[in-house]
Amino acid sequence: MKTKYTVLVSAILMGTAFTVSAGPPAPPSPYGSGPLGRSSSPNMFTSEKAAFAALEGVLQEAEAVIYQGGCAAAAAKSPWNLSVLVDLDGSGGVDVSSGGNPQFHLDVAQGMPVLQPPGTVYNVTGLGTNVFAGSSLPVYSTIARYNRTGQMMVQSGNFDVKNVNGNFDKLTGGVIKDFYRTDPMVRSSCIYGCSSVPVIYDWGLQFVSKNTIPQDKWWQRSAATRSDGNIGKTHFVKDRLFSDKSTAACQIEIWTKGFNDADGFDQTGTLYIRNVKPQPF
Numbered sequence: 001m002k003t004k005y006t007v008l009v010s011a012i013l014m015g016t017a018f019t020v021s022a023g024p025p026a027p028p029s030p031y032g033s034g035p036l037g038r039s040s041s042p043n044m045f046t047s048e049k050a051a052f053a054a055l056e057g058v059l060q061e062a063e064a065v066i067y068q069g070g071c072a073a074a075a076a077k078s079p080w081n082l083s084v085l086v087d088l089d090g091s092g093g094v095d096v097s098s099g100g101n102p103q104f105h106l107d108v109a110q111g112m113p114v115l116q117p118p119g120t121v122y123n124v125t126g127l128g129t130n131v132f133a134g135s136s137l138p139v140y141s142t143i144a145r146y147n148r149t150g151q152m153m154v155q156s157g158n159f160d161v162k163n164v165n166g167n168f169d170k171l172t173g174g175v176i177k178d179f180y181r182t183d184p185m186v187r188s189s190c191i192y193g194c195s196s197v198p199v200i201y202d203w204g205l206q207f208v209s210k211n212t213i214p215q216d217k218w219w220q221r222s223a224a225t226r227s228d229g230n231i232g233k234t235h236f237v238k239d240r241l242f243s244d245k246s247t248a249a250c251q252i253e254i255w256t257k258g259f260n261d262a263d264g265f266d267q268t269g270t271l272y273i274r275n276v277k278p279q280p281f
Contacts, residue, residue: 028203030180041149042181042200046110048224049153050090050122051234051265052202053144054108055254056155057124058082058094059220059238060173061104061140062252062273063208064161065133067216068169071240071250071275074133078273084256086265090122096132096271104130104137111143118148124157133273136162142173152178153202169210177204177220200224206238217242218252221281224260232260234267239278249277 030036044052066074080103086092090110096103104126111121126140142157155175160168179202206218219241224234236254243250256269 030201030203036151036178036180038149038151040180041151042179044146044150044179044200045088045260045262045265046090046120047086047088047092047263047265048200048260049120049144049146049150050092050108050110051084051086051094051260051267052153052222052224053122053124053142053155054084054086054092054094054106055234055236055256056144056175057106057108057126057140057142058096058254058271059236059252060142060157060159060175060206060208061096061106061126061130061132061137062271063173063206063216063218063238064137064159064169064171065135066240066250066252066273067171067208067210067243067245068161068163069133069135070246071248071273074273075250075275077133078271080132080271081268082254082256082271083268084265088262088264092265103132106140114145120146120150122146124155136168138162138168150179152176153204171215172209172212173207175204175206175220177202197225197228197230213244215244216240219278223281227259227261231257232267233257234260234269237281241278249275251276251278 081097084094093107095105106124106126108124111123113120122144124142130137139160142155144155146153159171163169182199202222204220207214208216218238220238222236226232234256238252240250251274253272256267258267
């Protein structure tokens with residue numbers, strides 16, 4: 001009897017394991033044959049690097065609000081207007097507003113470059129009476145670091161958000177992603193323009209921690225085109241893959257368009273938060 005029971009339990013456990021887990025996903029198509037080489041380097045402008053770091057800051061502020069108050073509450077206040085302005089030296093900022101009322105502002109500026117190994121640094125900060133989706137965001141401070149070719153970026157820092165008890169949760173976050181350029185690329189949907197223009201993509205992951213303990217994990221993708229005779233477009237999407245507090249699906253999306261060239265980055269658009277499952281980019 002004991003032997004039959006052991007066999008039965010083993011069969012149930014094996015069946016459960018194979019039913020619940022489908023195994024890890026396959027790598028995205030650009031990485032199927034191994035790490036990307038320098039030939040795929042996007043050769044990003046200084047203003048692009050700074051603007052993308054600032055937009056990452058907006059996404060992290062959204063993640064803080066979602067972590068604290070839930071996705072549904074934040075999505076109910078969506079969408080918001082967004083504008084990014086960065087000069088050719090990498091100095092500028094991003095503003096988020098709703099119905100003409102300012103929500104929050106983040107500054108971005110190029111820091112001292114790292115010489116060994118070579119790389120570039122951008123500081124993104126927000127201090128004051130920032131409010132987003134009804135939540136107070138008094139402090140935001142992160143540092144974005146790009147490698148020599150600008151293909152890999154990590155961004156880490158601190159951001160506070162007021163919790164339901166009126167106290168401030170001190171959150172930390174980290175991003176790791178890499179950029180690659182397809183030249184040229186035609187998208188059948190014409191989202192990024194119907195002409196053959198280069199597209200700069202990125203793919204990466206993000207975490208949010210509280211008191212050093214990981215809480216949320218996000219999946220990041222973006223695509224951008226430059227304004228070389230066309231309207232430049234930038235598209236960021238983040239989907240929550242795991243949360244210690246909630247199983248609700250959540251997505252953050254940014255769409256902007258305008259100028260993006262060697263002289264600077266000047267685009268306006270919309271920020272969305274939605275209760276939707278991860279979808280193909």
